[in-house]
Amino acid sequence: MSLLSLFEGLEASPIGVFVKDRGATFACIEAVHLMALALLGGAVLATDLRLMNVLLRDVPSSTVNENAHKVFKIALWVLLITGFFMLSGVATKCYHSFYYWVKMIALATGIVFVFAIKQPLLKRDHSQINPWTLKVIGLASISVWFLVAASGRWIGFSG
Amino acid sequence: MNKVLLEFAQWLADKPWSTGLHESYYLYNWIETSHVLVLMLCLGMLAVIDLRMLGWILKDVPASKIAARLHWPMIGGFTYMFISGILLYSAIPIRTTQSLWFRIKLILLLAAGINAWLFNRHLARSHASWDLAPIPPNRTRVAAALSLLLWAGVVVCGRFIAYDWFDCGGEPNPPWIDLAAGCEVG
Numbered sequence: 001m002s003l004l005s006l007f008e009g010l011e012a013s014p015i016g017v018f019v020k021d022r023g024a025t026f027a028c029i030e031a032v033h034l035m036a037l038a039l040l041g042g043a044v045l046a047t048d049l050r051l052m053n054v055l056l057r058d059v060p061s062s063t064v065n066e067n068a069h070k071v072f073k074i075a076l077w078v079l080l081i082t083g084f085f086m087l088s089g090v091a092t093k094c095y096h097s098f099y100y101w102v103k104m105i106a107l108a109t110g111i112v113f114v115f116a117i118k119q120p121l122l123k124r125d126h127s128q129i130n131p132w133t134l135k136v137i138g139l140a141s142i143s144v145w146f147l148v149a150a151s152g153r154w155i156g157f158s159g
Numbered sequence: 160m161n162k163v164l165l166e167f168a169q170w171l172a173d174k175p176w177s178t179g180l181h182e183s184y185y186l187y188n189w190i191e192t193s194h195v196l197v198l199m200l201c202l203g204m205l206a207v208i209d210l211r212m213l214g215w216i217l218k219d220v221p222a223s224k225i226a227a228r229l230h231w232p233m234i235g236g237f238t239y240m241f242i243s244g245i246l247l248y249s250a251i252p253i254r255t256t257q258s259l260w261f262r263i264k265l266i267l268l269l270a271a272g273i274n275a276w277l278f279n280r281h282l283a284r285s286h287a288s289w290d291l292a293p294i295p296p297n298r299t300r301v302a303a304a305l306s307l308l309l310w311a312g313v314v315v316c317g318r319f320i321a322y323d324w325f326d327c328g329g330e331p332n333p334p335w336i337d338l339a340a341g342c343e344v345g
Contacts, residue, residue: 027322031315034198038314041199042206046229056228059220067216068207149199153192157184 004095011091019089026089033082037149040075043068044145051138053131061126061134069119076111097158103151110144161341168252180250187250194243201236202310204229212303214294222295223286255320257327259340264316271309278302 010016019025047068049055056064087094094100118137126134171177180187210216211225248255255261281298289295295303325332327342 023322024324027319028315031318034195034314034318035202035311037195038198038202039206040203042203045200045203045232046207049232055232056225059217059224059228063217063220071207071210071216146196149196150192153195154188157188 004092007091007095010088013088015085016088016091019085026086029082029085033079033086036075036078036082037152039071040079040145041149043072043075044141047072048138048141051134051141053135062122065122072114094155097155099151099154099158103148103155106144106147106151110141110148113141113144161343164256164341165253165343168256171249171252174249177249177252180246187247190243190246190250194240194247197236197239197243198314201233201240202314204233204236205310206307208233209303209307212295212299214292214300218293221286221290222292222299223282223290226282254326257340257342258320259325259336260316260319260322262339262341264313264320267309267312267316271306271313274302274305274309278306 011020019029046056047061047065050057050059050061050064118141121129121133121137180190207216208226208229211218211220211222217225248261278299281302285296289299294300323329325336325340327337327340332340332342
């Protein structure tokens with residue numbers, strides 16, 4: 001089974017038909033997706049700007065990270081679930097969209113980066129980590145999630 | 160009132176830069192994209208403040224400190240969204256003026272602004288007594304929940320503007336919808 005037929009199958013599935021045929025369903029899912037994006041943005045920016053020593057400088061970075069990461073995980077789950085439903089309604093269009101694949105690669109990179117690199121590193125005592133390492137981690141994180149959001153928005157303009 | 164608003168929209172739509180903005184694929188789409196991206200800054204910071212006021216996160220950090228540190232990034236984001244929102248409006252002024260969702264969005268924005276003003280006043284007057292409390296008093300939590308609900312409504316209506324539901328001159332609407340959307344004949 002090719003990847004294209006998998007996408008076509010998703011769009012033709014009862015979920016895909018339901019999302020596609022009822023404009024209001026897609027729009028409501030989109031709105032929830034946007035709210036979760038804002039929540040994820042808040043968590044990412046609060047943590048990463050703290051790591052870069054730009055924001056919340058008088059609050060321990062470990063405290064900000066621990067709290068924001070809980071919010072991040074909730075927002076990410078909501079984004080993944082709503083994203084799947086949105087995809088099911090326009091799967092074929094997404095398959096042919098360059099920006100969709102940019103978003104998917106950035107999203108996979110972001111998830112691996114957060115759970116395999118950033119969080120394991122930030123579990124250590126932050127005072128023992130080189131400040132420049134923290135700054136680079138923060139900047140890389142903001143950049144990758146910016147790319148996820150920007151390419152996601154651009155899917156709507158393509159095709 | 161609706162007639163005046165429509166005349167203003169028609170005047171705006173006749174401006175070459177309004178047409179240019181609407182017809183420019185990259186400029187219009189980048190303004191819209193940045194409008195959405197800055198949502199992460201503006202509403203993201205607001206969400207962190209409100210979640211602290213609800214007593215859900217950062218419980219061991221004084222609530223007023225979180226509000227003070229995140230206030231200006233949030234305002235910066237809001238300012239950008241306001242300006243980019245005006246640009247998006249001026250690119251499609253006639254349809255947007257007569258959009259039910261746009262009108263509800265403006266009302267919700269106004270309500271969120273009033274709620275924020277009252278909340279800041281309440282915070283300035285009373286935070287000394289509960290600043291370190293992991294769970295702030297009921298009044299604070301209600302204001303924070305209301306803030307999140309109002310902004311969620313703003314996001315929903317903002318997204319719905321793109322759809323043609325209840326557009327003037329499209330599918331026939333109930334009279335009260337046409338009245339609320341400010342549909343003018345002709």
